[in-house]
Amino acid sequence: MKYVIASLLTLMYQVVMAQASPTDPTAYLRLNNLNNPSTGPLILRIDTRYEGQHGSPYLLTDWSNGQVSLTNGKQYKDVSLKFDAYRQELILLRPASGNDSIIIARPTVNRFLLTRPDGQAYLFGRYPTANIDDETIKNGYFLILYEGKSSLLKRVAKTFKAADYQGAYSANVRYDSFDDSFSYYLLKPDKSLTKVKLSKKTLLEAMSDKGDALKKFADGQKSAFKTEEDAVTLIKQYDTL
Template identity: 70%
Template sequence: MNYLFICFLVALSEVARAQAVTDPTVDLRLNNLNNPSTGPLIFKVDARYEGQHGSPYFLPGWSNGQVSLRDGRQYKDVPLKFDAYRQALLLLRPKSGNDSIIIDRQTVNRFLLTTPNGQPYLFSRYPSAKVTDDDVKDGYFLILYEGKTALLKRIAKTFKPADYKGGYSADIRYDSYGDAFSYYLLKPDQTLTKIKLSKKAFLDAMSDKESGLKAFIDQQKLSFKSEEDAITLVKQYDSL
């Protein structure tokens, strides 16, 4: 009886051993672990990557906004986000599962973003502006001042990918977005001129009233270290 039982156990172990050897799943797993050329199941993760620094968006979250389209339609109290890197205006649709859409830039006239603390930012497009750079002409501008003349700020972003692989890398382990601001003066004749925040640049751009503006700059002690000084001067230019 004991002899028969021992024979049974031996036969059972042989069957199990045969199944283990011929089981393709087991073979594949063992081969993959022992021979990387067959495509290992264990992958090495490069932990040096540090993610993304900065953001492509002008403001970090969704803002309560208004949109004015070129055909006259207007939308108020809608959630908006401005992608400054792609120059794209996004609209959130809460009733459609919180998906978002990009509003066709060619249809937009102006849009307004309002921060939670009540700070408004009014953007506009100027497709009829006289400027040689088509990308600038087709983009959005933040309005700093608007009268007969307008002082505009182009809000853009740059993107720099991570660079840490290879022998000649810069060892930068993160993707990054950076600010790329520039200023423009829009004259009544629709001439759009890029301008620096400096006394000389503004006097050159408004040379038709240079003498009166020079005295005003000295009187007001404008240093052009802030946008407020530039706004003050353009307002004076319009008043002359």
């Protein structure tokens, strides 16, 4: 009889392990103290505390109408796209294929455009020839906030944090989460790519080659330049000097 029970539990464990999602390890059944005589009879325990996933690895969770411009000059319009900000990958839904999708190789992409149903558009570009030591940053995608002689670029990324609720010293966080991670870069005509913060001091330091003229303009605006719009205003002025 014990052999039959043990065999049954082993089979149940194997079935659950086979069906559980590899990205959701906390969904597995926990078989605790099954053969420990000191704990009493065999007990199958299920940990139901996991609350699933919060957030998404994608910039926009749904497929968006978009356009793609490749480095070889080819362009594709009215295609369904998703931008995986966590992995920095552009995903294309194959036309008339249902849910079949492909990842477009990053080095082949020059720019792409995503448009939400409400008309909000997001234009992304790549700048592999920019002068910056960080290869990960150089080879990624940037949201273009302003483009003139210089450009204000926004790196849109995601961070992942796994659930942490098991063990005596856990944080009691019962869900996995994807969170936004933004950073800003100034691309100057000499192709230098400099990380900046949205602040008057940092922006003026990054554009100090224009001397006092830009500082005088900034002082006259009575702004701390902490918004994207104000930063664009300052960079536009920089381009005129």
